[in-house]
Amino acid sequence: MKNHLAKKLGVSALSGLMLVNTILPAYAAKDDDDGPYTIPKVQTYSTKSTAEYSEAQLSDGVVEYGEIDFLVRNYNNTIVSNRYTYSNMRDAYEEAEGTGASSSPSGGYASSDREMDKALDDLNKGISSYRNNIKELNNKLDSITNESDKIAINNQIAGLQNSMATLEVQKGYIQSIQEVNTTMSDMMSSMANGSGMSASGLRNYYLQFAEAEATMVKAAQGMYPTYYQLVYNLEQLQANLEMAETAYQGTLVRQELGMCTENDVADALYNVTNLKSSISNLENQMASLKQEFCKLIGRNFNEDITFGALPEVDYEYIASIDLYQDIETALANNYSVNSKKNTMSDYGPGTNSATRTSDRYALDAERENVRSEVNKAYLDIQTKKTELDMAKEKCANAERQMKNSEEQYNLGMISKLEYEQKKVSFVAEETACKTAESALLDAVNTYKWILMGL
Numbered sequence: 001m002k003n004h005l006a007k008k009l010g011v012s013a014l015s016g017l018m019l020v021n022t023i024l025p026a027y028a029a030k031d032d033d034d035g036p037y038t039i040p041k042v043q044t045y046s047t048k049s050t051a052e053y054s055e056a057q058l059s060d061g062v063v064e065y066g067e068i069d070f071l072v073r074n075y076n077n078t079i080v081s082n083r084y085t086y087s088n089m090r091d092a093y094e095e096a097e098g099t100g101a102s103s104s105p106s107g108g109y110a111s112s113d114r115e116m117d118k119a120l121d122d123l124n125k126g127i128s129s130y131r132n133n134i135k136e137l138n139n140k141l142d143s144i145t146n147e148s149d150k151i152a153i154n155n156q157i158a159g160l161q162n163s164m165a166t167l168e169v170q171k172g173y174i175q176s177i178q179e180v181n182t183t184m185s186d187m188m189s190s191m192a193n194g195s196g197m198s199a200s201g202l203r204n205y206y207l208q209f210a211e212a213e214a215t216m217v218k219a220a221q222g223m224y225p226t227y228y229q230l231v232y233n234l235e236q237l238q239a240n241l242e243m244a245e246t247a248y249q250g251t252l253v254r255q256e257l258g259m260c261t262e263n264d265v266a267d268a269l270y271n272v273t274n275l276k277s278s279i280s281n282l283e284n285q286m287a288s289l290k291q292e293f294c295k296l297i298g299r300n301f302n303e304d305i306t307f308g309a310l311p312e313v314d315y316e317y318i319a320s321i322d323l324y325q326d327i328e329t330a331l332a333n334n335y336s337v338n339s340k341k342n343t344m345s346d347y348g349p350g351t352n353s354a355t356r357t358s359d360r361y362a363l364d365a366e367r368e369n370v371r372s373e374v375n376k377a378y379l380d381i382q383t384k385k386t387e388l389d390m391a392k393e394k395c396a397n398a399e400r401q402m403k404n405s406e407e408q409y410n411l412g413m414i415s416k417l418e419y420e421q422k423k424v425s426f427v428a429e430e431t432a433c434k435t436a437e438s439a440l441l442d443a444v445n446t447y448k449w450i451l452m453g454l
Contacts, residue, residue, distance in 0.1 A: 063297065064308035065224050072217045075298025079213065086209055093202050116174055123171045130164035154421075156271065158240045158428065163278060165233055165435070200346035204339050211335035211454065218449050220296040223289060225438040228310050230286050232431045232438075237282065239427040241275040243420040248272050250417055313388075313440050318381060326451055327374045333453035334370045337363065370450075377447040384440040391429070391436040398422075398429035 053067055063071070073079065137157050144150050251268040254260040291301045299305065331337060340363045347356065405422035408414045 062306045062308055065311050068221050069217050071297040072220050077298055119174055123167050126167050127164055130160050134160050200342050203342050207335050207339045214454055223293050225442050227289055227307055229435055229438055232434045234282050236427055236431045237279050239424050243424050244271045244275055246417050246420050323378050327371050330370050330374045330451045335453045337366050373450055377450050381443045381447055384443045388436040388440050391433040395429040395433040398426040402426040
């Protein structure tokens with residue numbers, strides 16, 4: 001059983017995209033806190049999905065954001081399997097209660113973050129390298145007067161910026177999965193310690209299962225904006241490629257007129273080839289992310305799915321946030337706080353004062369941590385909202401400039417290359433705007449999950 005669980009709850013890093021495949025157990029419905037644990041049926045969960053989506057919609061090839069919670073909880077094969085694990089734990093406890101024997105849940109978890117740590121280290125090195133290269137190119141750009149050379153360097157910078165943004169997305173996803181791994185490591189190591197299980201111990205296992213599954217749903221939801229950030233990066237690279245191809249054709253014409261060298265042509269062609277390679281790599285990364293997402297929602301890993309539209313930011317929700325009330329909500333729902341309170345409720349006459357004092361201070365510290373996390377998440381929403389507002393203004397300005405350039409191009413006042421430069425600038429600002437909107441959506445979702453106990 002131990003090896004079986006260790007295999008089911010393992011973590012692996014994918015090559016290329018370096019996404020993490022994490023398998024987690026599930027938990028019973030909250031109204032079943034004290035009753036016998038049962039495997040919930042699909043309709044047991046009353047979520048937004050059940051009200052808005054039919055059974056046919058939940059099983060079709062288009063996965064809407066609102067379906068994710070329902071799909072992960074009900075169709076992820078490992079989650080369903082791990083519900084039986086909890087059921088076995090419950091049976092072992094009840095059997096021990098009936099016989100007076102000491103109960104110990106079977107199972108174990110060989111947790112190691114080495115693969116994820118290495119992936120994060122590689123990502124950080126890659127991000128740092130891209131950042132340094134961009135800085136060097138920007139410094140070089142200041143001393144260049146040739147317009148063709150400027151375009152070539154700007155293409156390189158844009159390509160590097162998109163590649164760096166992709167690595168940042170991957171880094172954020174892996175860090176979110178590490179939170180899951182930490183929870184699972186703590187839970188499974190305590191399950192395998194061979195000690196007898198009390199009623200409060202079983203309730204704490206329940207809380208840990210609940211926290212792990214909730215974290216898994218949150219991670220799956222996080223993959224949705226992650227995918228769209230890759231889409232935005234792809235759009236940017238495609239716009240850069242269009243401009244690079246135009247610049248290459250212009251370089252060929254200049255070569256025929258004796259206005260540039262073969263090296264200039266080779267450099268222009270390299271820019272085109274390099275961008276095509278970046279686009280191909282990004283498309284492969286998007287395919288890998290889809291495969292991981294399919295496994296999370298219980299589909300075949302290579303199923304051809306389509307992501308629905310990214311939800312719009314709920315500005316009404318942001319405006320209605322009551323920080324102090326939300327802090328109280330988070331404190332009431334927080335898994336760690338409730339776990340510590342549950343342990344303290346199991347005190348007996350033999351519990352010494354040092355243990356009581358230590359646990360009380362630990363509980364107070366956990367509560368302060370929750371208050372801090374809610375406040376930090378709230379401030380992050382405000383920061384992301386300001387960044388989005390600024391990005392929208394820049395995007396609107398870039399759009400005006402592009403439309404003006406389009407009119408000038410149609411009148412023959414500027415070249416196609418000059419027009420495409422303005423177009424690329426607009427696409428860059430539009431990508432920044434979409435990315436900022438995605439970041440705000442993710443910040444709001446993170447805030448909501450904190451209020452729900454994570």
